[in-house]
Amino acid sequence: MNLAPRARDLGLTCCHTCGQASSSTTAHCPRCRSRLHARKPDSLARTWAFLLAALILYIPANTLPVMYTSMLGRGESSTILHGVVEFWKAGSWDIALLIFIASVAVPSTKFLALGTLLVTAQRRSTWAQPQRARLYRFVELIGYWSMLDVVVVALVSALVQFQLLGTAEPRLGIVFFGLVVVLTMFAAMSFDPRLIWDSDDDKNLPRN
Amino acid sequence: MTHPAAFVFCEHCDSIYRRHELQRDEVARCGRCCAVLYRGSRVDIDYLLALTLTAAIVFVIANASPVIRIAVSGLHNQANLLQSIVALSHGSALAVGVVAAVTLFVVPLLQIILLGWVLLFARAHRRAPGFVFAMRVLHRIRPWSMTEVFLLGVLVAIVKLSGLLHVIAGPGAWATVVLTVLIAVIARHDIRSLWDRLPGDPTGLHS
Numbered sequence: 001m002n003l004a005p006r007a008r009d010l011g012l013t014c015c016h017t018c019g020q021a022s023s024s025t026t027a028h029c030p031r032c033r034s035r036l037h038a039r040k041p042d043s044l045a046r047t048w049a050f051l052l053a054a055l056i057l058y059i060p061a062n063t064l065p066v067m068y069t070s071m072l073g074r075g076e077s078s079t080i081l082h083g084v085v086e087f088w089k090a091g092s093w094d095i096a097l098l099i100f101i102a103s104v105a106v107p108s109t110k111f112l113a114l115g116t117l118l119v120t121a122q123r124r125s126t127w128a129q130p131q132r133a134r135l136y137r138f139v140e141l142i143g144y145w146s147m148l149d150v151v152v153v154a155l156v157s158a159l160v161q162f163q164l165l166g167t168a169e170p171r172l173g174i175v176f177f178g179l180v181v182v183l184t185m186f187a188a189m190s191f192d193p194r195l196i197w198d199s200d201d202d203k204n205l206p207r208n
Numbered sequence: 209m210t211h212p213a214a215f216v217f218c219e220h221c222d223s224i225y226r227r228h229e230l231q232r233d234e235v236a237r238c239g240r241c242c243a244v245l246y247r248g249s250r251v252d253i254d255y256l257l258a259l260t261l262t263a264a265i266v267f268v269i270a271n272a273s274p275v276i277r278i279a280v281s282g283l284h285n286q287a288n289l290l291q292s293i294v295a296l297s298h299g300s301a302l303a304v305g306v307v308a309a310v311t312l313f314v315v316p317l318l319q320i321i322l323l324g325w326v327l328l329f330a331r332a333h334r335r336a337p338g339f340v341f342a343m344r345v346l347h348r349i350r351p352w353s354m355t356e357v358f359l360l361g362v363l364v365a366i367v368k369l370s371g372l373l374h375v376i377a378g379p380g381a382w383a384t385v386v387l388t389v390l391i392a393v394i395a396r397h398d399i400r401s402l403w404d405r406l407p408g409d410p411t412g413l414h415s
Contacts, residue, residue, distance in 0.1 A: 003240050004223040012224065014217035017347045018403040021215055021224075031403060032340050071372065087368070095367045098360070133220055133241035144354050150296070150308055151361025156368065158287035158295035159278050166280070166372075170301040178304035185351065194222045197240065 006197070013038050040192040044122055050187035051114050057176045057183065058107060064173035067153050071166045079173060080104075080149055102148035103177070110184045113139045117191060124199035136193045143188055146181045150174055216245050251397045257327040263390040264320050270383035271313070275362050279374040288380050289313060289358065311354040316391065319353055322346050323394070326402065335406045346399065356388045 007014050012021045013036045015029035022029060022036060029036055040046075065077030078086070080103045087096035113135050120132060153174050160168035216227045218238040230236060230248030238245055274286035287295070289312060297305025322342040329336035336342065362381050369375045 004218075004225050004238075006222045007217055007224045008222055010224065014219070014222070014224075016219060017344050019217065019400050020403070021217065031408070032344055034344060090371055092367055095364055098364065102360075130240075130242060133243065137220070137243065140351075143351070144311070144357060145360075147308075147311065147354055147357045148361050148364065150304055151292075151312070151358050152364050152368065154292040154296035154305075154308055155276060155287060155361060155365040157298065158292040159276055159285055159365070159369065160373075161285060161295075162280065162283050165283060170296050170298050170304075172300055174296075175301050175304045178307045182307055189351065193220045193241070197221045 008038050039194055039198075040190060043190055043192040043195060044118060046190040047114065047118055047187050050183050050190060051111065051118070054107075054180050054183035054187060055111055058111075058180050061173055061176035061180050064176065065171040066149065066173035066177060067156065067168060068171050069156075069160065069166070069168045073164070077171055080177065083149075099149065099152075102145045106142050106146050107180060107184060109142065110139055110188070114184075114187055114191065117196070121191075121195040121198075126199050129196055132196050133193060136188075136191065136196070139188050143185050144181065146184075147178070150178050150181070218243055218245055247398065249397075251399060251401050253327055253330050256394065256397055256399075257324065257331065259390055259394050260320060260324045260327060263387060263394065264324060266383050266387045266390060267316065267320055270380050270387050273380040273383065274378035275380035275384060276366060276369075277376045277378050278369055279376075280372070286378060288378075289384075311352050312358050315349045315353045316355050316387075318349060319346065319391075323399070326399070330402055330406055333406065335408055339406070339408070343399075343403070350395075353391065355384065355391055359384050359388045 007021065008024065011024045013024045013026065014021050015032060015034055015036060017034040018029060018032040020029055020031040024038055026036055028034065062080060065079050066083070068075065068077045070076070080099070084096050084100050084103075087093070087099065117132060117136055117139075120127060153170050156168045157170050160166050214227060216225050216236070217223070218225070218241060220243040221238060221241040223238055223240045225236075225238075225245065227246070228236070230246070232248050234248035236245040236247075237243065271289050274288050275292075277286040278284065293305055293309045293313065296308055322345055326336050326339060326342050326346075329339070359381075362377070362384060366375050366377060366381075
Protein backbone atom coordinates (compact mmCIF):
# COMPACT_ATOMS: atom_id res chain seq x y z
CA MET A 1 0.00 0.00 0.00
CA ASN A 2 1.23 3.48 -0.82
CA LEU A 3 1.19 5.54 2.32
CA ALA A 4 1.79 9.25 2.64
CA PRO A 5 5.31 10.38 3.59
CA ARG A 6 5.92 11.33 7.20
CA ALA A 7 6.93 14.81 8.23
CA ARG A 8 10.02 13.71 10.15
CA ASP A 9 11.38 11.83 7.13
CA LEU A 10 11.07 15.05 5.12
CA GLY A 11 12.88 17.04 7.80
CA LEU A 12 9.74 18.83 8.93
CA THR A 13 8.07 19.33 12.29
CA CYS A 14 4.42 20.19 12.61
CA CYS A 15 3.23 22.63 15.27
CA HIS A 16 0.39 21.08 17.28
CA THR A 17 -0.96 24.43 18.36
CA CYS A 18 -1.41 26.08 14.97
CA GLY A 19 -0.65 23.42 12.33
CA GLN A 20 2.32 25.27 10.83
CA ALA A 21 5.17 23.20 9.36
CA SER A 22 8.74 24.19 10.09
CA SER A 23 12.14 22.74 9.42
CA SER A 24 13.10 20.16 12.06
CA THR A 25 15.97 22.35 13.22
CA THR A 26 13.60 25.11 14.37
CA ALA A 27 13.09 25.26 18.15
CA HIS A 28 9.99 27.47 18.25
CA CYS A 29 7.11 27.73 15.82
CA PRO A 30 7.59 30.91 13.76
CA ARG A 31 3.85 31.52 13.71
CA CYS A 32 2.68 30.93 17.27
CA ARG A 33 6.00 30.62 19.11
CA SER A 34 5.07 27.30 20.74
CA ARG A 35 8.01 25.03 21.43
CA LEU A 36 8.44 22.48 18.64
CA HIS A 37 9.27 18.79 19.05
CA ALA A 38 9.46 16.08 16.42
CA ARG A 39 8.07 13.81 19.15
CA LYS A 40 6.80 14.72 22.61
CA PRO A 41 9.87 14.79 24.90
CA ASP A 42 10.40 11.69 27.07
CA SER A 43 6.94 10.58 26.08
CA LEU A 44 7.22 6.97 27.26
CA ALA A 45 8.89 7.75 30.61
CA ARG A 46 6.44 10.53 31.44
CA THR A 47 3.41 8.47 30.48
CA TRP A 48 4.65 5.55 32.60
CA ALA A 49 5.20 7.88 35.56
CA PHE A 50 1.72 9.42 35.38
CA LEU A 51 0.11 6.05 34.77
CA LEU A 52 1.82 4.32 37.72
CA ALA A 53 1.06 7.26 40.03
CA ALA A 54 -2.59 7.07 38.97
CA LEU A 55 -2.65 3.32 39.51
CA ILE A 56 -1.29 3.68 43.05
CA LEU A 57 -3.77 6.42 43.98
CA TYR A 58 -6.60 4.37 42.51
CA ILE A 59 -6.30 2.01 45.51
CA PRO A 60 -7.19 4.58 48.23
CA ALA A 61 -9.72 6.10 45.80
CA ASN A 62 -11.65 2.83 45.95
CA THR A 63 -11.03 1.71 49.52
CA LEU A 64 -11.49 5.03 51.35
CA PRO A 65 -14.97 6.49 51.77
CA VAL A 66 -15.83 9.29 49.37
CA MET A 67 -18.75 10.68 51.32
CA TYR A 68 -20.18 10.74 54.84
CA THR A 69 -23.94 11.02 55.16
CA SER A 70 -26.05 11.13 58.29
CA MET A 71 -29.81 10.86 58.18
CA LEU A 72 -31.82 11.28 61.39
CA GLY A 73 -28.77 10.62 63.52
CA ARG A 74 -27.65 7.52 61.63
CA GLY A 75 -24.31 8.30 60.04
CA GLU A 76 -22.37 6.23 57.51
CA SER A 77 -19.38 6.60 55.22
CA SER A 78 -19.64 5.13 51.78
CA THR A 79 -17.09 4.18 49.15
CA ILE A 80 -17.71 4.45 45.42
CA LEU A 81 -18.54 0.76 44.99
CA HIS A 82 -20.83 0.93 48.00
CA GLY A 83 -22.73 3.71 46.22
CA VAL A 84 -23.07 1.57 43.09
CA VAL A 85 -24.47 -1.35 45.09
CA GLU A 86 -26.93 0.92 46.88
CA PHE A 87 -28.33 2.26 43.63
CA TRP A 88 -28.59 -1.29 42.31
CA LYS A 89 -30.47 -2.48 45.38
CA ALA A 90 -32.79 0.55 45.27
CA GLY A 91 -33.81 -0.48 41.77
CA SER A 92 -31.99 2.29 39.87
CA TRP A 93 -29.90 -0.16 37.88
CA ASP A 94 -29.37 2.40 35.13
CA ILE A 95 -27.76 4.94 37.47
CA ALA A 96 -25.79 2.13 39.13
CA LEU A 97 -24.48 1.13 35.71
CA LEU A 98 -23.67 4.74 34.82
CA ILE A 99 -21.60 5.28 37.98
CA PHE A 100 -19.95 1.89 37.55
CA ILE A 101 -18.91 2.76 33.99
CA ALA A 102 -17.66 6.23 34.92
CA SER A 103 -15.83 5.24 38.12
CA VAL A 104 -14.63 1.70 37.52
CA ALA A 105 -14.86 0.73 33.84
CA VAL A 106 -13.41 3.98 32.42
CA PRO A 107 -10.34 4.19 34.70
CA SER A 108 -9.64 0.44 34.32
CA THR A 109 -9.92 0.70 30.53
CA LYS A 110 -7.53 3.65 30.59
CA PHE A 111 -4.97 1.75 32.67
CA LEU A 112 -5.12 -1.29 30.39
CA ALA A 113 -5.20 0.65 27.13
CA LEU A 114 -2.37 3.02 28.03
CA GLY A 115 -0.33 0.10 29.41
CA THR A 116 -0.79 -1.80 26.13
CA LEU A 117 0.12 1.28 24.07
CA LEU A 118 3.23 1.89 26.18
CA VAL A 119 4.51 -1.69 26.03
CA THR A 120 3.93 -2.03 22.27
CA ALA A 121 5.45 1.39 21.51
CA GLN A 122 8.47 0.53 23.64
CA ARG A 123 9.01 -2.73 21.74
CA ARG A 124 8.55 -0.83 18.46
CA SER A 125 5.90 -3.36 17.57
CA THR A 126 4.16 -3.17 14.19
CA TRP A 127 1.24 -5.22 15.51
CA ALA A 128 -2.27 -3.81 14.92
CA GLN A 129 -1.09 -0.26 14.33
CA PRO A 130 -4.40 1.18 13.03
CA GLN A 131 -6.26 -0.42 15.94
CA ARG A 132 -3.75 0.95 18.45
CA ALA A 133 -4.10 4.42 16.91
CA ARG A 134 -7.87 4.13 17.35
CA LEU A 135 -7.42 2.84 20.91
CA TYR A 136 -5.43 5.97 21.78
CA ARG A 137 -8.13 8.25 20.41
CA PHE A 138 -10.71 6.27 22.39
CA VAL A 139 -8.68 6.78 25.60
CA GLU A 140 -8.60 10.53 24.92
CA LEU A 141 -12.33 10.55 24.34
CA ILE A 142 -13.44 8.75 27.52
CA GLY A 143 -10.81 10.46 29.68
CA TYR A 144 -12.72 12.86 31.84
CA TRP A 145 -16.03 11.08 32.41
CA SER A 146 -14.62 9.67 35.64
CA MET A 147 -15.10 13.12 37.16
CA LEU A 148 -18.77 12.18 37.51
CA ASP A 149 -18.43 11.02 41.11
CA VAL A 150 -16.65 14.19 42.12
CA VAL A 151 -19.57 16.23 40.78
CA VAL A 152 -22.15 14.05 42.56
CA VAL A 153 -20.35 14.30 45.91
CA ALA A 154 -20.06 18.09 45.49
CA LEU A 155 -23.76 18.53 44.74
CA VAL A 156 -24.98 16.23 47.51
CA SER A 157 -22.66 17.85 50.08
CA ALA A 158 -23.92 21.30 49.10
CA LEU A 159 -27.58 20.31 49.24
CA VAL A 160 -27.95 18.01 52.24
CA GLN A 161 -27.24 20.49 55.04
CA PHE A 162 -30.09 20.11 57.52
CA GLN A 163 -28.12 19.72 60.77
CA LEU A 164 -30.03 17.13 62.86
CA LEU A 165 -32.22 15.89 60.06
CA GLY A 166 -29.44 15.09 57.66
CA THR A 167 -26.00 16.18 56.50
CA ALA A 168 -23.50 15.09 53.87
CA GLU A 169 -19.76 15.78 53.73
CA PRO A 170 -17.00 14.85 51.31
CA ARG A 171 -14.36 12.38 52.54
CA LEU A 172 -10.74 11.76 51.60
CA GLY A 173 -11.49 9.07 48.98
CA ILE A 174 -12.91 11.66 46.60
CA VAL A 175 -9.61 13.59 46.66
CA PHE A 176 -7.73 10.49 45.50
CA PHE A 177 -10.39 9.88 42.93
CA GLY A 178 -10.10 13.38 41.48
CA LEU A 179 -6.31 13.05 41.40
CA VAL A 180 -6.57 9.72 39.53
CA VAL A 181 -8.67 11.42 36.84
CA VAL A 182 -6.17 14.28 36.50
CA LEU A 183 -3.17 11.92 36.44
CA THR A 184 -4.68 9.61 33.81
CA MET A 185 -5.47 12.66 31.68
CA PHE A 186 -1.86 13.81 31.98
CA ALA A 187 -0.74 10.27 31.10
CA ALA A 188 -2.87 10.25 27.93
CA MET A 189 -1.61 13.72 26.99
CA SER A 190 2.05 12.85 27.41
CA PHE A 191 1.80 9.75 25.24
CA ASP A 192 2.79 10.54 21.66
CA PRO A 193 0.59 8.52 19.23
CA ARG A 194 3.18 9.04 16.49
CA LEU A 195 5.38 6.54 18.33
CA ILE A 196 2.91 3.82 17.29
CA TRP A 197 4.03 4.32 13.69
CA ASP A 198 7.72 4.96 14.27
CA SER A 199 8.52 1.25 14.16
CA ASP A 200 7.78 1.45 10.42
CA ASP A 201 10.95 3.47 10.01
CA ASP A 202 13.13 0.42 10.65
CA LYS A 203 11.16 -1.54 8.08
CA ASN A 204 11.33 1.21 5.47
CA LEU A 205 14.92 2.16 6.07
CA PRO A 206 16.43 0.64 2.88
CA ARG A 207 14.03 2.69 0.78
CA ASN A 208 15.31 6.04 1.99
CA MET B 209 10.54 28.03 5.75
CA THR B 210 6.77 27.96 5.76
CA HIS B 211 4.06 26.02 3.98
CA PRO B 212 0.87 28.04 4.15
CA ALA B 213 -2.20 25.80 4.12
CA ALA B 214 -0.92 23.84 1.08
CA PHE B 215 0.02 20.93 3.29
CA VAL B 216 -1.78 19.30 6.14
CA PHE B 217 -0.33 17.10 8.84
CA CYS B 218 -1.81 14.25 10.74
CA GLU B 219 -1.26 15.04 14.41
CA HIS B 220 -1.69 11.40 15.32
CA CYS B 221 0.90 9.77 13.07
CA ASP B 222 2.97 12.56 11.46
CA SER B 223 1.80 11.82 7.90
CA ILE B 224 1.89 14.75 5.51
CA TYR B 225 -0.67 15.42 2.77
CA ARG B 226 -1.41 17.98 0.10
CA ARG B 227 -4.60 19.79 1.02
CA HIS B 228 -7.61 19.41 -1.28
CA GLU B 229 -10.74 21.51 -1.32
CA LEU B 230 -13.60 19.60 0.28
CA GLN B 231 -17.32 19.94 -0.23
CA ARG B 232 -19.50 20.87 2.73
CA ASP B 233 -19.78 18.06 5.29
CA GLU B 234 -16.94 16.11 3.67
CA VAL B 235 -14.21 14.91 6.00
CA ALA B 236 -10.58 14.20 5.11
CA ARG B 237 -9.11 11.27 7.02
CA CYS B 238 -5.53 10.10 7.34
CA GLY B 239 -4.73 7.09 5.12
CA ARG B 240 -2.35 5.71 7.73
CA CYS B 241 -4.20 6.02 11.05
CA CYS B 242 -7.74 7.07 10.03
CA ALA B 243 -7.74 10.20 12.21
CA VAL B 244 -9.76 13.18 10.98
CA LEU B 245 -7.43 15.62 9.18
CA TYR B 246 -9.83 18.46 8.38
CA ARG B 247 -13.45 19.09 7.52
CA GLY B 248 -15.11 20.59 4.47
CA SER B 249 -17.28 23.09 6.31
CA ARG B 250 -15.46 26.41 6.59
CA VAL B 251 -15.68 28.14 9.94
CA ASP B 252 -18.39 30.79 9.61
CA ILE B 253 -17.15 33.52 11.94
CA ASP B 254 -20.48 35.30 12.42
CA TYR B 255 -22.22 32.02 13.19
CA LEU B 256 -19.54 30.94 15.65
CA LEU B 257 -19.52 34.35 17.34
CA ALA B 258 -23.30 34.22 17.74
CA LEU B 259 -23.01 30.80 19.36
CA THR B 260 -20.23 32.03 21.66
CA LEU B 261 -22.21 35.08 22.81
CA THR B 262 -25.24 32.87 23.47
CA ALA B 263 -23.00 30.52 25.45
CA ALA B 264 -21.76 33.50 27.50
CA ILE B 265 -25.32 34.47 28.46
CA VAL B 266 -26.31 30.89 29.22
CA PHE B 267 -23.12 30.44 31.27
CA VAL B 268 -24.16 33.33 33.53
CA ILE B 269 -27.65 31.87 34.01
CA ALA B 270 -26.28 28.36 34.61
CA ASN B 271 -23.98 29.63 37.35
CA ALA B 272 -26.21 32.24 38.96
CA SER B 273 -29.32 30.11 39.41
CA PRO B 274 -29.73 26.96 41.50
CA VAL B 275 -29.29 23.66 39.65
CA ILE B 276 -31.10 21.54 42.26
CA ARG B 277 -33.67 22.38 44.93
CA ILE B 278 -34.57 19.94 47.68
CA ALA B 279 -37.24 19.91 50.38
CA VAL B 280 -37.91 17.63 53.35
CA SER B 281 -40.39 18.07 56.23
CA GLY B 282 -40.73 21.81 55.79
CA LEU B 283 -37.02 22.45 55.33
CA HIS B 284 -35.62 23.28 51.96
CA ASN B 285 -32.27 24.02 50.37
CA GLN B 286 -30.81 24.74 46.96
CA ALA B 287 -27.37 24.79 45.40
CA ASN B 288 -25.66 26.05 42.28
CA LEU B 289 -22.33 25.05 40.75
CA LEU B 290 -20.13 27.39 42.78
CA GLN B 291 -21.82 26.51 46.09
CA SER B 292 -21.23 22.83 45.31
CA ILE B 293 -17.55 23.49 44.65
CA VAL B 294 -17.27 25.33 47.98
CA ALA B 295 -19.02 22.45 49.77
CA LEU B 296 -16.59 20.03 48.14
CA SER B 297 -13.53 22.05 49.18
CA HIS B 298 -14.24 21.11 52.79
CA GLY B 299 -11.00 20.58 54.75
CA SER B 300 -8.78 17.90 53.26
CA ALA B 301 -10.87 17.76 50.08
CA LEU B 302 -9.57 21.18 49.00
CA ALA B 303 -7.37 19.66 46.27
CA VAL B 304 -10.33 18.10 44.50
CA GLY B 305 -12.31 21.30 44.99
CA VAL B 306 -9.64 23.13 43.02
CA VAL B 307 -9.79 20.51 40.23
CA ALA B 308 -13.58 20.85 40.09
CA ALA B 309 -13.41 24.66 40.08
CA VAL B 310 -10.92 24.64 37.19
CA THR B 311 -12.66 22.04 35.00
CA LEU B 312 -16.27 23.03 35.62
CA PHE B 313 -15.99 26.80 35.96
CA VAL B 314 -12.66 28.45 35.08
CA VAL B 315 -11.91 26.57 31.84
CA PRO B 316 -15.39 26.91 30.26
CA LEU B 317 -15.41 30.61 31.24
CA LEU B 318 -11.95 31.18 29.72
CA GLN B 319 -12.97 29.35 26.55
CA ILE B 320 -16.01 31.58 26.08
CA ILE B 321 -14.11 34.81 26.81
CA LEU B 322 -11.06 34.05 24.66
CA LEU B 323 -13.03 32.64 21.74
CA GLY B 324 -15.40 35.63 21.82
CA TRP B 325 -12.43 38.02 21.89
CA VAL B 326 -10.65 36.36 18.95
CA LEU B 327 -13.83 36.10 16.85
CA LEU B 328 -14.91 39.67 17.52
CA PHE B 329 -11.76 40.90 15.77
CA ALA B 330 -11.81 38.11 13.17
CA ARG B 331 -15.09 39.55 11.86
CA ALA B 332 -13.11 42.60 10.74
CA HIS B 333 -10.42 40.31 9.26
CA ARG B 334 -8.03 41.34 11.98
CA ARG B 335 -6.04 39.53 14.59
CA ALA B 336 -7.18 40.50 18.05
CA PRO B 337 -4.61 41.99 20.45
CA GLY B 338 -3.04 38.97 22.11
CA PHE B 339 -4.26 36.69 19.30
CA VAL B 340 -1.29 34.32 19.56
CA PHE B 341 -1.65 34.05 23.34
CA ALA B 342 -5.43 33.53 23.16
CA MET B 343 -5.15 30.82 20.48
CA ARG B 344 -2.42 28.99 22.39
CA VAL B 345 -4.40 29.06 25.63
CA LEU B 346 -7.57 27.88 23.83
CA HIS B 347 -5.62 24.94 22.41
CA ARG B 348 -4.09 24.07 25.78
CA ILE B 349 -7.21 24.17 27.94
CA ARG B 350 -9.52 22.39 25.53
CA PRO B 351 -9.25 18.89 27.08
CA TRP B 352 -10.01 20.31 30.55
CA SER B 353 -13.52 21.59 29.86
CA MET B 354 -16.02 19.30 31.61
CA THR B 355 -19.43 20.95 31.47
CA GLU B 356 -21.05 17.80 30.08
CA VAL B 357 -19.77 15.78 33.04
CA PHE B 358 -21.37 18.32 35.38
CA LEU B 359 -24.67 17.82 33.57
CA LEU B 360 -24.51 14.07 34.03
CA GLY B 361 -23.57 14.61 37.69
CA VAL B 362 -26.66 16.76 38.21
CA LEU B 363 -28.79 13.96 36.78
CA VAL B 364 -27.23 11.35 39.06
CA ALA B 365 -27.54 13.60 42.13
CA ILE B 366 -31.24 14.18 41.39
CA VAL B 367 -31.89 10.43 41.19
CA LYS B 368 -29.75 9.76 44.26
CA LEU B 369 -31.63 12.25 46.45
CA SER B 370 -35.11 11.68 45.08
CA GLY B 371 -35.42 8.47 47.10
CA LEU B 372 -35.21 10.41 50.37
CA LEU B 373 -36.32 13.95 49.63
CA HIS B 374 -38.44 16.05 47.33
CA VAL B 375 -36.10 17.11 44.50
CA ILE B 376 -36.66 19.68 41.75
CA ALA B 377 -34.27 20.54 38.91
CA GLY B 378 -33.68 24.30 39.10
CA PRO B 379 -33.27 26.76 36.22
CA GLY B 380 -29.49 26.27 36.46
CA ALA B 381 -29.89 22.63 35.42
CA TRP B 382 -31.82 23.57 32.28
CA ALA B 383 -29.28 26.28 31.47
CA THR B 384 -26.52 23.66 31.86
CA VAL B 385 -28.30 21.44 29.30
CA VAL B 386 -28.32 24.33 26.81
CA LEU B 387 -24.71 25.26 27.63
CA THR B 388 -23.55 21.66 27.06
CA VAL B 389 -25.19 21.60 23.62
CA LEU B 390 -23.73 25.01 22.70
CA ILE B 391 -20.20 24.02 23.77
CA ALA B 392 -20.46 20.77 21.81
CA VAL B 393 -21.54 22.63 18.65
CA ILE B 394 -18.77 25.23 19.09
CA ALA B 395 -16.16 22.51 19.65
CA ARG B 396 -17.03 20.92 16.29
CA HIS B 397 -15.36 23.87 14.55
CA ASP B 398 -11.62 23.75 14.16
CA ILE B 399 -10.66 27.34 14.90
CA ARG B 400 -7.06 26.66 13.90
CA SER B 401 -8.02 27.70 10.36
CA LEU B 402 -8.00 31.26 11.77
CA TRP B 403 -4.19 31.09 11.76
CA ASP B 404 -4.28 30.90 7.96
CA ARG B 405 -7.21 33.23 7.44
CA LEU B 406 -5.84 36.04 9.58
CA PRO B 407 -2.22 36.41 8.51
CA GLY B 408 -0.13 38.12 11.13
CA ASP B 409 2.67 40.64 10.87
CA PRO B 410 5.11 39.12 8.32
CA THR B 411 8.10 40.21 10.40
CA GLY B 412 6.87 37.98 13.19
CA LEU B 413 7.81 40.66 15.73
CA HIS B 414 4.29 41.58 16.59
CA SER B 415 1.83 39.07 17.92
